[in-house]
Amino acid sequence: MTGNVRLTQVARRWDAIIIGSGAGGGVVAWSLAFQGMEVLVIERGHHVPFSPPDRDHLRNHRLTQYGHNVGPSLDDRRGMTTGDDPTSATWHSPLEWQYNNNAMGVGGGTSVYGAQAWRFKPEDFRMASIYGVPEGSSLADWPISYADLEPHYIEMERELGVAGGRGGTQTWPMPPTAPTVKGQRLAAAAGRLGWDTQAVPLAVNSVPYNDRPACVNCQHCVGFACPVDAKNGSQNTFLPRAMETGNVTLITDAQVVHIESAGEKVTGVRVVQRGKSMVIPTDRVIVAAGAIETARLLLVSQIGNQNDQVGRNLQGHYYASAAGITPESVYDGVGPGPSVATTRWSHGNDGIIGGGMLADDFVLLPIIYAKRALPPHAPTWGDEWKNFVRDNYRRTLQVMGPIQDIPSPTSRVLVSPTETDAVGMPRVVLSGTAHPESVRAQTFLLGKAKQWLAEAGAEQIWGSPSGQYLSAGQHQAGTCRMGEDPRTSVVDPSGKIHGYANIWVADTSVHVTNGGFNPFLTAMATAIRTSSLIS
Amino acid sequence: MPIDAHLVPILRAATARIVPTDDLPGAAELRATEFILGFPEYADSYNAGLAKLPADFDLSTPDAQDSALSQLSSDDPHFFDLLRRQTIEAVLAQPSALWDAMGFVVTA
Numbered sequence: 001m002t003g004n005v006r007l008t009q010v011a012r013r014w015d016a017i018i019i020g021s022g023a024g025g026g027v028v029a030w031s032l033a034f035q036g037m038e039v040l041v042i043e044r045g046h047h048v049p050f051s052p053p054d055r056d057h058l059r060n061h062r063l064t065q066y067g068h069n070v071g072p073s074l075d076d077r078r079g080m081t082t083g084d085d086p087t088s089a090t091w092h093s094p095l096e097w098q099y100n101n102n103a104m105g106v107g108g109g110t111s112v113y114g115a116q117a118w119r120f121k122p123e124d125f126r127m128a129s130i131y132g133v134p135e136g137s138s139l140a141d142w143p144i145s146y147a148d149l150e151p152h153y154i155e156m157e158r159e160l161g162v163a164g165g166r167g168g169t170q171t172w173p174m175p176p177t178a179p180t181v182k183g184q185r186l187a188a189a190a191g192r193l194g195w196d197t198q199a200v201p202l203a204v205n206s207v208p209y210n211d212r213p214a215c216v217n218c219q220h221c222v223g224f225a226c227p228v229d230a231k232n233g234s235q236n237t238f239l240p241r242a243m244e245t246g247n248v249t250l251i252t253d254a255q256v257v258h259i260e261s262a263g264e265k266v267t268g269v270r271v272v273q274r275g276k277s278m279v280i281p282t283d284r285v286i287v288a289a290g291a292i293e294t295a296r297l298l299l300v301s302q303i304g305n306q307n308d309q310v311g312r313n314l315q316g317h318y319y320a321s322a323a324g325i326t327p328e329s330v331y332d333g334v335g336p337g338p339s340v341a342t343t344r345w346s347h348g349n350d351g352i353i354g355g356g357m358l359a360d361d362f363v364l365l366p367i368i369y370a371k372r373a374l375p376p377h378a379p380t381w382g383d384e385w386k387n388f389v390r391d392n393y394r395r396t397l398q399v400m401g402p403i404q405d406i407p408s409p410t411s412r413v414l415v416s417p418t419e420t421d422a423v424g425m426p427r428v429v430l431s432g433t434a435h436p437e438s439v440r441a442q443t444f445l446l447g448k449a450k451q452w453l454a455e456a457g458a459e460q461i462w463g464s465p466s467g468q469y470l471s472a473g474q475h476q477a478g479t480c481r482m483g484e485d486p487r488t489s490v491v492d493p494s495g496k497i498h499g500y501a502n503i504w505v506a507d508t509s510v511h512v513t514n515g516g517f518n519p520f521l522t523a524m525a526t527a528i529r530t531s532s533l534i535s
Numbered sequence: 536m537p538i539d540a541h542l543v544p545i546l547r548a549a550t551a552r553i554v555p556t557d558d559l560p561g562a563a564e565l566r567a568t569e570f571i572l573g574f575p576e577y578a579d580s581y582n583a584g585l586a587k588l589p590a591d592f593d594l595s596t597p598d599a600q601d602s603a604l605s606q607l608s609s610d611d612p613h614f615f616d617l618l619r620r621q622t623i624e625a626v627l628a629q630p631s632a633l634w635d636a637m638g639f640v641v642t643a
């Protein structure tokens with residue numbers, strides 16, 4: 001794929017323009033290309049190189065201490081506030097959690113992600129029916145069911161390439177990735193507790209697949225590009241296959257700053273690349289810029305916000321995360337790392353709304369271990385610290401998992417009336433905080449994580465609930481929720497924006513609820529379903 | 536403004552107590568001072584913070600240095616945390632015998 005297409009080379013009318021080349025955008029490009037449409041994909045980031053592999057432990061998407069390996073540019077800013085007034089925001093760089101970055105580049109989040117490829121459970125689509133609507137929340141059912149999405153999940157797992165073997169009623173196209181010492185120990189413990197476990201489904205080639213090699217079990221999976229291109233994302237599956245048809249052009253380092261419309265029709269998009277600005281006409285627009293940027297674009301363009309719904313219900317995932325120290329080494333350094341999971345606590349938990357999945361973690365880089373995985377009583381410097389780190393790294397066992405965030409209408413994306421970014425687009429301001437029910441579910445799941453670790457022989461176990469904060473980050477979702485009723489949703493059940501004839505949203509923005517699972521596979525399954533309904 | 540030249544020996548001595556050298560390399564061998572000097576944006580914090588350590592810090596005994604650092608950690612926890620954090624980053628974010636001793640081996 002080339003990255004040096006210029007604006008002047010794409011100045012023509014397109015059948016469809018896709019904004020964003022991440023999880024949702026790549027899939028839509030592939031689908032529309034095979035429908036025979038002439039498609040332009042506009043991506044504001046650039047290509048993430050695979051070689052030489054980038055191995056800076058302080059500047060990657062797992063630990064963004066001083067930078068990251070995928071955009072946005074470090075001088076970008078997003079605001080954070082609590083109420084509805086964007087002028088009261090504090091401003092934050094992409095390296096701060098308040099920015100709530102995912103990743104900006106060809107492939108979006110899928111270029112450097114951990115590739116956990118979970119389907120949501122049938123119950124995840126019916127949260128309001130099952131649990132009722134807690135006060136202050138906007139919990140709702142999806143207008144489509146698991147059964148509607150199942151064939152699309154299966155298609156995405158096959159086309160992308162997911163390793164998972166067998167688990168429950170599911171079979172994945174590839175066997176699971178290598179078992180690890182930690183995983184085997186946790187699986188045995190879960191067996192004793194009577195909890196079902198399965199391999200963690202990963203969009204990683206456990207065997208050669210789709211003309212690319214098998215994973216070589218390196219230690220740098222999540223947060224980095226794969227050194228052998230065995231991790232499957234938009235950039236090495238759907239996008240190149242779409243472009244091979246000859247129907248799709250990808251332009252990078254180009255930011256859509258406005259969607260042009262007349263009445264109920266969109267007519268084109270305004271794009272800025274290297275200081276040049278141009279309106280490119282199109283018959284259709286598919287917005288797939290990620291949950292925060294999609295909402296920003298629609299707000300700035302005043303599209304779809306007739307009922308003040310765009311940007312609301314911003315959610316991500318609270319994580320239950322616990323760790324302990326085992327008497328002997330449980331470390332083998334076999335990547336990617338997540339190898340065993342239980343969905344025993346996803347639903348049906350007394351007094352809790354939803355729940356979540358629990359799994360073991362990616363291989364811990366030493367500096368991430370020192371920053372995030374030491375027990376509260378550990379020494380912090382000197383000989384004692386050094387001895388502690390050296391003696392306990394191999395004996396640290398971690399279990400973690402995302403819980404169902406309970407959405408609130410007050411957690412939202414706003415745009416600043418005064419501040420603009422480097423290309424003159426109003427800056428994002430995020431507002432709101434987590435619903436108390438999310439914290440309760442997190443506390444519950446944390447208890448289960450600790451129980452699992454104790455059964456696995458961990459002797460000192462720690463992990464505490466996080467306070468209330470706005471949850472979005474890498475799992476951001478929900479800002480253009482799907483629904484039948486335009487008063488409480490932004491897109492209809494096909495993904496088309498209510499009240500418009502030719503604009504769709506195809507990314508995590510449409511998630512009504514975000515499941516107790518990592519979200520990308522659901523974004524892809526929903527996006528491919530939407531593509532099949534685009535005419 | 537960079538870190539004052541006369542404070543650099545103090546920085547070198549302080550980082551060497553935060554991650555001391557034993558049978559494995561510490562902050563000295565892993566060049567924590569040079570790492571920190573590479574962040575001019577923090578130089579003001581270092582100039583203000585290191586000035587709170589005794590002027591003869593770099594010439595003191597290890598025990599005296601450790602007590603001065605403990606004192607600093609309660610007097611100026613914000614600066615001490617910066618110093619501690621960056622020293623540890625310098626030491627653990629690059630391949631070394633410490634990685635080997637921890638068992639972290641890069642295979643591909």
Ligand SMILES: Cc1cc2nc3c(=O)[nH]c(=O)nc-3n(C[C@H](O)[C@H](O)[C@H](O)COP(=O)(O)OP(=O)(O)OC[C@H]3O[C@@H](n4cnc5c(N)ncnc54)[C@H](O)[C@@H]3O)c2cc1C
Pocket residue numbers: 019020021022023024025042043044045061062102103104105106107108109110112113114115116117118222223254255256257288289290291293294297474475476506507508509517518519520521523
């Ligand atoms: C380190 C990391 C680990 C992760 N691990 C997992 C995991 O294990 N499992 C999982 O399910 N999820 C994981 N995620 C999250 C996953 O990547 C996201 O859920 C997914 O990528 C979201 O897809 P999307 O289509 O909504 O948006 P994205 O993938 O974010 O794609 C949006 C794209 O649009 C581009 N864009 C935005 N605005 C504009 C504009 N105005 N003009 C042009 N282009 C624009 C962006 O640059 C971006 O490339 C991880 C993410 C990261 C960063």
Ligand code: SF4
Pocket residue numbers: 204205215216217218219220221222225226227228229230231335336
């Ligand atoms: S663990 Fe495997 S898939 Fe992941 S980056 Fe390493 S080699 Fe690639």
